Amino acid sequence: MSFNVGENVGPYRIIEQLGQGGMATVYKAYHAALDRYVALKALHPAFGEDPNFLARFQREARLVARLEHPNIVPVYDYAEHEGRPYLVMKFIEGDTLKARLTQGPLSASEIDKVVGSVGAALGYAHKQGVLHRDIKPSNVLLASDGQIYLADFGLARIAQSGESTLSSDMIMGTPQYISPEQAMGKRDLDEGTDIYSFGVMLYEIVVGQVPFNADTPFSIIHDHIYSPLPMPRDINPKIPESVERVLLKALAKERADRYPDVASLVAAFKDAWIEAGVPMQGSAITMRPASLKTAAAKAVEPAAETVAARGVPEKKRLAWPFIAAGVLLIICLAVIAFAFRGNRLLRRSNPPASTAPVVVASTPIELTSAPIQPSSTAALSTEPAVAPAIATAISAATQNPTDPSAALALALAYWDAKQNSLALRSLATAADLAGTTNTQFFQNAGDQFKQRQAWIAAAAMYLRALKSLGPSGRAPQGLVENYHEALYNASVLPEFTSYLPVADLSRVEQPMAMVAQARNLYYNGNTVEAHSILNEVKRLKPGMPEATLLEAEMDAKEGNSFQAKQNLNILLSNLNTPDWISQEAQQLLNKIP
Numbered sequence: 001m002s003f004n005v006g007e008n009v010g011p012y013r014i015i016e017q018l019g020q021g022g023m024a025t026v027y028k029a030y031h032a033a034l035d036r037y038v039a040l041k042a043l044h045p046a047f048g049e050d051p052n053f054l055a056r057f058q059r060e061a062r063l064v065a066r067l068e069h070p071n072i073v074p075v076y077d078y079a080e081h082e083g084r085p086y087l088v089m090k091f092i093e094g095d096t097l098k099a100r101l102t103q104g105p106l107s108a109s110e111i112d113k114v115v116g117s118v119g120a121a122l123g124y125a126h127k128q129g130v131l132h133r134d135i136k137p138s139n140v141l142l143a144s145d146g147q148i149y150l151a152d153f154g155l156a157r158i159a160q161s162g163e164s165t166l167s168s169d170m171i172m173g174t175p176q177y178i179s180p181e182q183a184m185g186k187r188d189l190d191e192g193t194d195i196y197s198f199g200v201m202l203y204e205i206v207v208g209q210v211p212f213n214a215d216t217p218f219s220i221i222h223d224h225i226y227s228p229l230p231m232p233r234d235i236n237p238k239i240p241e242s243v244e245r246v247l248l249k250a251l252a253k254e255r256a257d258r259y260p261d262v263a264s265l266v267a268a269f270k271d272a273w274i275e276a277g278v279p280m281q282g283s284a285i286t287m288r289p290a291s292l293k294t295a296a297a298k299a300v301e302p303a304a305e306t307v308a309a310r311g312v313p314e315k316k317r318l319a320w321p322f323i324a325a326g327v328l329l330i331i332c333l334a335v336i337a338f339a340f341r342g343n344r345l346l347r348r349s350n351p352p353a354s355t356a357p358v359v360v361a362s363t364p365i366e367l368t369s370a371p372i373q374p375s376s377t378a379a380l381s382t383e384p385a386v387a388p389a390i391a392t393a394i395s396a397a398t399q400n401p402t403d404p405s406a407a408l409a410l411a412l413a414y415w416d417a418k419q420n421s422l423a424l425r426s427l428a429t430a431a432d433l434a435g436t437t438n439t440q441f442f443q444n445a446g447d448q449f450k451q452r453q454a455w456i457a458a459a460a461m462y463l464r465a466l467k468s469l470g471p472s473g474r475a476p477q478g479l480v481e482n483y484h485e486a487l488y489n490a491s492v493l494p495e496f497t498s499y500l501p502v503a504d505l506s507r508v509e510q511p512m513a514m515v516a517q518a519r520n521l522y523y524n525g526n527t528v529e530a531h532s533i534l535n536e537v538k539r540l541k542p543g544m545p546e547a548t549l550l551e552a553e554m555d556a557k558e559g560n561s562f563q564a565k566q567n568l569n570i571l572l573s574n575l576n577t578p579d580w581i582s583q584e585a586q587q588l589l590n591k592i593p
Helices: 045-049 053-065 097-101 108-127 155-160 193-207 219-227 241-250 262-276 294-299 320-339 374-380 389-399 406-415 420-433 437-450 454-467 479-490 501-509 510-523 527-540 545-555 561-573 579-590
Strands: 012-020 023-033 034-045 077-080 085-089 092-098 140-143 148-150
Touching: 012 034, 045 148, 053 085, 053 406, 053 579, 092 097, 092 389, 097 193, 108 148, 108 193, 108 262, 148 501, 193 241, 193 262, 219 501, 219 527, 241 262, 320 510, 389 406, 406 420, 420 437, 420 454, 420 561, 437 479, 454 479, 454 501, 479 510, 479 545, 501 510, 510 527, 510 545, 527 545, 545 561, 545 579
Parallel strands: none
Antiparallel strands: 012 023, 023 034, 034 085, 077 085, 092 140, 140 148
8 A cells, every 4th residue: 555645654755656666655744743744755555564564664764763963864653554664854945966866976065964974973873883875876865955965874774674485586776786795695895894984986977987887786886896906006006006995995895895984985985085186076877879778777776765755947958958858759669660569478566558569579668557448359269260168268457458358368368379479468468457466366376377387478577576575575486487498498588588578577587587588698609608507506695406406517518527416416316406406417417417
């Protein structure tokens, strides 16, 4: 459920919704007793599905509420309303550092104030034993009165404190600013993780862009873990060498090589400018050509991830952005025209109530929830001879246009008749009609297609089932194993990534997404990249049976029979190996001479 404008949530009256993100929705609210506006941050309803979450939320909220510092957004209150936990924070009138950076380089005084304020806030919190875990410009608030605040302390920790099956494979944090150890899912985080993220923000201010950016979150995370830091002076020669040294140390891959504390980083950063004999200076934020596709993804970083309620009024804009927007619109229309050859089975969090029927695609586009109308079903039955099972299913779907089970039955009838594209079309409609929380429906749909060895459809439905559980839901082991089996088998198909983008898979369970990506690359000719990704999986999650199976499969194809047999026997001798992997391993072992 969402809070509605005009509704009273405890003593707070909701005035307006300010933004919505993956973890929370932010509202402007009025507290009549104290006659002031507040920012009310309501956590995602899915967190409430974990019976132990509320107790953990209260414990973490008390910890964060004890942070009293002039540069930290104060937490006034925390409670729950109709089962939905929320935090109440100071309402900040102003803008974010992210928005300010888009307007041009920071001045020397602005840099000095931002670095000093954020450093002071972080240093204080670390002394209280609290990490931020999500330092980024959109969490730095520039108030209209000149004060600078660091927002969202502890929110990532509150979200990550869940104990679901999937939580161990989920990464909290923003890819462009995440530390290597946080990206690897390590639990023993310390202040070094915030120092690294703070260093990324300093790099962005000074160099003009973040150090790592790419088309997918996985690629960015990969670079933070393994790729050498792009030398600041190679990108922006105006940066003093002394400042470059500070950035290199702050962004060291190993925590022990970074500054010991935030105060040391702040002091070194300011001293470096003094040593250079020039005033601090920022660079305009630029976007490399390879990062153009990331622009839309960055827009997903919503206002809800900060406490800032409303930015200052926008300045008048020049005409050229509208010209550029027109060009981009033409390009987008061309892309959409190409994409509408079909549709996909994934990623619709809030489908609209009713729109035109969908089509199934080889290129990913958003699905719409499309009740099956008589006109659309007529189009589906244009084959010269309609099988009785299909005719019956079309009749049922027409009579029950909003029933997901009827649409699923039609999808299965089409699949059994080997009309696969029509099957996927009906399945896409069925999935949207089922909503976003119908776990049982998605699991049943996955089971039906798994029985038919329709692996892409099965994997897509199991993925929806996992997503429906929310970030803190406990996924049944059987569901996870079925998802892994379907994904593993689907990954060998050339069209795999068109229907199941790796970025989507990574948000749910990164290691398995990497295994699927590696297998897809291997069977489609990119063996070098496949081996590289598989090696990363082995480092991130040693002993993962799916990775061991893929390694044996690759060794067998490359003639490394001894190594392949060794890995297969390891899988077969382990009582914890899932049944489907044991069966695959035995079949592969029987084929190796």
